[in-house]
Amino acid sequence: MTDATPEDLFARYRAAGDVQALAAVFDRLAPELLLVAAHLAHDGGAEDLVQATFLDAMRHADRWDPARRLAPWLVGLLGNHLREARRQRQRVPDAERLEPRAEQRPDAVAEANESLDAVHAAVAQLPRPYRQVLSLRLVHGLELQQIAHSLDAPLGTVKVRLHRGMVLLRRALPAGLAPALAVLLSPGRGLAAVRQVVLGSTGVAAGAAAATGLLVGGFVVKQFLAVVVAAVVLVGTWWAFDASPAGNATAPVARQADAAMAAPEPAPKADAPVAAAAAPAEQAAPAVVRETAPTTGALDVQVVWASDREPAPFLDVMVYRREPRMRATRRADARGRVTFDGLASGSYRVATPMGLTPEPVSVEVVAGETHACELAASGDQRLLVPVVDDADRPQPGADVWCLDLDAANGGAAVLGRTDATGTLGYRGLPLSSIWARRAGCQPSLTHELPRTRPGEAPAASAEVRLVLGGAGCSVLGSVVDPDRHPVADARVLIACEDRMLTGPHRTELTLTTDAAGRFACDEVPAGERYIVGDAPGLAPTVERITTSADQPATIVLALQKGACLTGRVTDAGGAPIAGVSVTASKSRLLPGLGSSRSWGWQRETRTDDDGHYRLDAILPGETNARALVEPAAQQQFPLADGEQRTWDVTKAPERAIHGIVLDQAGEPLARWFVRAMPSVPVRDQRLGATDAKGAFRIAGLEDVPHRVFVFAQIDARGGAAAMVPRAVLEDVRPSTEPLTVRLDGPATASGWIEGSIAMPDGVEAKAELSLYAKILRRGAFTVPQQKLEAGETTFRIGPLPAGEYDLLCDIEGRGRLQHRGLRLGVDETLRLPPFAADAQRPLAVALRLPDGRPATGAKVVLKQTLEPCAESEPGLYGSRPIEAGSYDVSVRGPGFAPATFAVQFAGGGAPVEHTVALAPTVEICCKPATPRERWIGAMQIHLTDAGGAEVVKDFLGIDGKPDFVWSIGLLPGTYSLRCSAFNDGSATTTFTAGTAPQRVELQFAK
16 A cells, blocks of 8 residues: 555545545645644644644545645645634634734745745755664654664764754754744644544544554654655665664665655645635535636656666656657656646657656646656666775775766765665666775775666666775865855865876765864875865865875865956847856866866856856966857966956857758658768767758857768667768868758668677677778778677667678677678668687787797787787787687787787687797886876887887886886887876987896976
């Protein structure tokens, strides 16, 4: 019964007199009604109002319209009883002595609903430890000792958190809500007593109702009302904390809250027809209400996970249609429910903006009706996250942090806290990465999470093991404003790495200052790093600190007033342009810190209706200003602290490429796609679509040559094959003259390529197929077309235009297979012979020095495939399985000269023997521009001899030491070397190799 809605339950009671259904309705909605009543009835009697409301609903159940929600109808009944109670209290014998009667404002019920939202918002802002204790105490009725045991915390700590939590809640609520909040703390008659009266009026003994398991069982009023408040707690952190004492915190996925704990239905507007039509019980006949015919309808969407039909909470849901154009997006609640009202009659489509629904749901909205539909979402993640220290000991109470896909500004948030076994369970929206933190320890490395592709079934619960680092160093400090006053609730970010955050890394530590502007952290690795302070309305400050295990680092972060940029955005005729995004940002990022948008490196706003904008608290220095008109306008300013600068933007005349796309017979091709790619690689490319007449227009372009690609209408069967262009136009400039693109028969054809992979017996591996379309005059167009999971061996790619293709097949753990020079005819299905993965064999190379000893430590690469060969035993190197054929083998290493030699591989046999020439070893030692203890990244090297011939060109992984050393044997002579690392500088040198080993030092510079 917990899965049924209140409407279903009340309809069951009305039709069959089902007392259990009525009891369930009371348990769901009475706490919400009590909060509304407590706010409206300032002089008490809230429980009596709730009782009268339910008794009235039982007597007049036939007046409820099943097409409407139950909660607004009950709130309307409650409002009627409140007005009647006020009239009764105001009746005295001498009417002339009466003061004017205070009429209830028409929007009183709507205001009560806004008050309920204020309570929800206040509770959601409470610190997590206080929300936990309040939930366990008020919702679940646990004793303080039980709470202490559940949270593995001292009893005194629980008492303090409970007291402070109530104090913080009082402070956070608006003053007008004090009477409603007082119900939490007052003894009252209790909803249990009210419930017994309501159910007793049905003629069924309260004991019988208790036997059904539906009675409250002793909760007092404050506990029932706390269900409403605590629902917000669970809405915000349902995945992170299971408040039930019987809950299994180590379950592989976090479960959703019970229906009784779900977010409340919104209260109706004061002028809702349902509320107006409900009459008090004492009236002989209901009031006559004249209603106009409804002009709009509503849509009630239930979002579920496609795998098991469980409610999917907090997903964004989009309702849209093309004619007339309309689009609206709202977020589902904790039960996966979301309602769209005020919709005009007609056909709509429902989907998720993130593409988690493979196919949108089509619905029909009728005026005056609420249409219900179900939206199945895929791609949910299920994680089991154990957290251990560097000695592999479980870490209970560790915080798991995340960057979810919805955090466009790069902000980090706590996903949850590990239980007594050191484990956290999660199920929900896909996350991009997670990491763990615990006081006294360095944070774990970030773990990048794979993204589930739209339409595919979610994987079984994956285990992600996070390992905390060693003991952390301490940083103590404070944040002050330009007048040296402490800044409370300021954000502090401390970098854990002194490099750009690429690859596995420890992400920055996020802190918040207390009321005195102070902060402390004991999780910082030793070394030199950046630290940032940031607060609303002020420009951030960036400093360097050095941390060590010997003593805490102390620092005062003094925020700046910042610069101000104002101006107006207009079109070429001087008319204002509203809603234009204007940004001011620095030109570079800082090593060890994430997105600049998350800590004030970039400021952004939009122009108002008169085209004006204002950006405050801009970080002083060289600033890039950008206004996103088409084409975008940008300018660079040197801004000083406290300076105000004006930058007015006039939108340049629109530059566009436009025209029409026709088939061979001259008929327009509707809903085909056209992409304009500028000749300057760093410029943005633009995409447009043809209308019903085949016309397209791509605006906002720069006056440079473009390559124009024409793609077919997306075919549900084809997937990425739609990205193969049907036509390409070279060197097209924006112009007022229209283009006419006429496609011939081969370009509009819809052929298919299909085949299979012959895998060795017992071998299952993933594969990726890529199509190489030879349609372009310059270069080629390679598109990943299809991914095969382990065990899948057949494929079908299309629809495709007729033409010539190469099809490449990359198999996990094996070499590349290929079918080249494929010719696909018009509307042909081309069936290929199997890719012969079962015929692939490893190529073995045995390297020997002139005296016969093995040449160890070499780098051996097959040039045709760029496949490195692994050293299985001294001097013996083997490739991944490859096809038979001709290969060039490149070798280099310490003690011998680099060499390249040809191999004719027959698909097996004995290792290929090769003798290298002896050469002295040269050690190249590279030092980063900024010294650091652990240098991690990638380095590009380019080594040439005296004649300019290339000796080595390669990418090398920097191995995490203070500097990077690599060794190579070189014959005597003069060489030129250039090394560069992303954001870590570069260095160039010329040296002469002799007959003895030597060392070359390179100091990088930015």
